[in-house]
Amino acid sequence: xxxxxxxxxxxxxxVAPEKLPELAAAINLSAVALTDHDTVAGIDGFLxxxxxxxxxxxxxxxxxxxxxxxxxxHIVGLFIDHRNEALLDFLAAQRAERCxxxxxxxxxxxxxxxxxxxxxxxxxxxxxxxxxGRPHFAAALCRRYGFADSQEVFHKLLGHNRPAYVxxxxxxxxxxxxxxxxxxxxxxxxxPVYRQRNESAFVRRFCRRxxxxxxxxxxxxxxxxxxxxxxxxxQAAHDxxxxxxxxxxxxxxxxxxxxxxxxxxxxxxxxxxxxxxxRKNDLFS
Ligand code: AMP
Ligand code: MN
Ligand code: MN
Ligand code: MN
Numbered sequence: 001x002x003x004x005x006x007x008x009x010x011x012x013x014x015v016a017p018e019k020l021p022e023l024a025a026a027i028n029l030s031a032v033a034l035t036d037h038d039t040v041a042g043i044d045g046f047l048x049x050x051x052x053x054x055x056x057x058x059x060x061x062x063x064x065x066x067x068x069x070x071x072x073x074h075i076v077g078l079f080i081d082h083r084n085e086a087l088l089d090f091l092a093a094q095r096a097e098r099c100x101x102x103x104x105x106x107x108x109x110x111x112x113x114x115x116x117x118x119x120x121x122x123x124x125x126x127x128x129x130x131x132x133g134r135p136h137f138a139a140a141l142c143r144r145y146g147f148a149d150s151q152e153v154f155h156k157l158l159g160h161n162r163p164a165y166v167x168x169x170x171x172x173x174x175x176x177x178x179x180x181x182x183x184x185x186x187x188x189x190x191x192p193v194y195r196q197r198n199e200s201a202f203v204r205r206f207c208r209r210x211x212x213x214x215x216x217x218x219x220x221x222x223x224x225x226x227x228x229x230x231x232x233x234x235q236a237a238h239d240x241x242x243x244x245x246x247x248x249x250x251x252x253x254x255x256x257x258x259x260x261x262x263x264x265x266x267x268x269x270x271x272x273x274x275x276x277x278x279r280k281n282d283l284f285s
Contacts, residue, residue, distance in 0.1 A: 002031040002268045003260045004059060004276075005076060005190060005219065005247025009125065010042030011063075012133035014252030017042030020259075021050035021058055027260050031273050033059035033078055033247065035190075038094040039131055040082035057273065062087070063190060064094070064176040065168065068206065072160075073189070075176040076219065078245070079280050080185035087183040090175075095130035097169055102129040104166040105137060105158075112163055116140050134158045135254040150254065173206075177214045184284045186216040186276055188245045193229055194222075200232050207240040216279050221246025221269075223262030243275045 007013030008020055015023065017034055024032035034046045043060045050058030061078045080087060109116055118129070122140040126132055137158060138150035147153045157164040177187040189210070192203050207215070220233040221244070237244045246268030250259045257263060 001027075001029055001260055002057075002270055002273050003029055003247045003250065004031065004033040004061070004078060004188075004245050004268065004272075005035050005063070005222075006032060006250040006259065007036050007063075007252070007254075008034055008042045008046070009252070010039055011036035011131055012135040012251060012254055014254055015250075017046040018049040020046055021053050021056055023259050025053040025056050029056065029260050030270050031057035031059060032259075033061040033076075035061035035063045035076050035078070035247070037063050037065065037133060038091055038098060040080070040087070040091065041131070043082040061185070062091070062180075064090075064180070065170045066173040066176045067170045068173050072170070073173050073206070074191065074194075075173055075180065075215075076188040076190045076245070076247075077176075077180035077183065077185035078188060078276060080180060080183040082183070084183035087179050090179040094170070098132070099129045101166050101168040102132050102137075105134075105164055108164040108166060109137070109141075109157070112157070114141060114145055114157070114164075116144065120144070135251060137164075139254065173210055173215075174213045177210065181214055181283070184280070186243070186280050186283070187214060188217040188219055189215060190219045191222050191224070191249065192218055192233060194224065200236070203233065203236050204239075207236055207242065211240040211242060215242060216283075217243035217245045217276060219246060220244040221266060221272075223248050223257040223266055226265075243279050244272050245276060246272060 008017040060082045064075045066073045120140040122136045138153040141153045180187040218233050218237045220230050248257045248262045
């Protein structure tokens with residue numbers, strides 16, 4: 001079993017990057033990728049810690065937010081060179097925009113009667129707002145204002161088109177694919193049917209447009225998918241000559257998805273790793 005989509009506290013997870021290999025080894029994963037949002041700050045610690053678990057393949061990754069057809073589309077880069085200059089420049093721009101968005105969220109929350117300060121414990125480990133994500137806001141709001149859980153906060157305040165929602169300007173998917181390739185990674189469309197209708201037509205439209213632009217894989221196995229979603233995505237991957245990937249989107253205590261097993265039923269086959277590695281080798285060697 002493998003897990004090619006996880007977050008650490010370098011972005012909006014709660015587990016340290018250095019701790020992730022140990023957790024992965026404890027549940028006998030054969031590979032784990034760290035794919036924080038808009039940052040590779042955790043990768044060095046993650047790769048160093050993984051050296052203690054030689055049977056575990058540790059994959060450096062990143063998750064990039066993009067916009068297509070007014071939808072938020074996430075592209076995960078796997079096997080990236082996390083020191084690549086073009087990638088680092090791209091991430092710096094994304095983080096600057098995240099900062100701007102977060103300042104606006106603070107203002108909106110204040111105007112709605114839910115003021116938060118930069119020194120809330122949920123934000124404490126960050127020196128600026130560039131790595132703060134909505135899950136951190138949700139956790140702080142639960143603690144200070146008694147919301148039941150982060151789902152309630154997303155539903156009432158932070159979710160798309162809710163009163164404290166602020167749109168983040170993000171690049172087109174093609175730009176994310178390009179920068180992942182510049183860093184010698186493979187580009188995976190993450191959770192293609194995440195919290196939206198199980199829309200095979202949209203998946204196929206996206207693949208038709210972006211497979212020729214270098215999209216490499218679809219995330220066919222995911223915490224929130226059942227067999228119908230996985231089957232639909234495997235078929236689309238096959239039809240558009242894309243590889244398949246899979247992961248839990250583990251966020252530690254910021255979501256109920258568990259490492260490796262997701263909501264309990266996830267099991268991403270080992271073979272996907274070899275196919276993705278072959279794809280990388282085809283592209284770059
Ligand atoms: P951000 O990147 O700061 O805009 O925050 C987006 C993150 O919030 C996603 O990566 C998820 O971790 C989380 N998220 C998005 N929508 C929801 C939701 N409806 N309920 C709970 N968490 C969510
Ligand atoms: Mn997240
Ligand atoms: Mn995502
Ligand atoms: Mn994710």
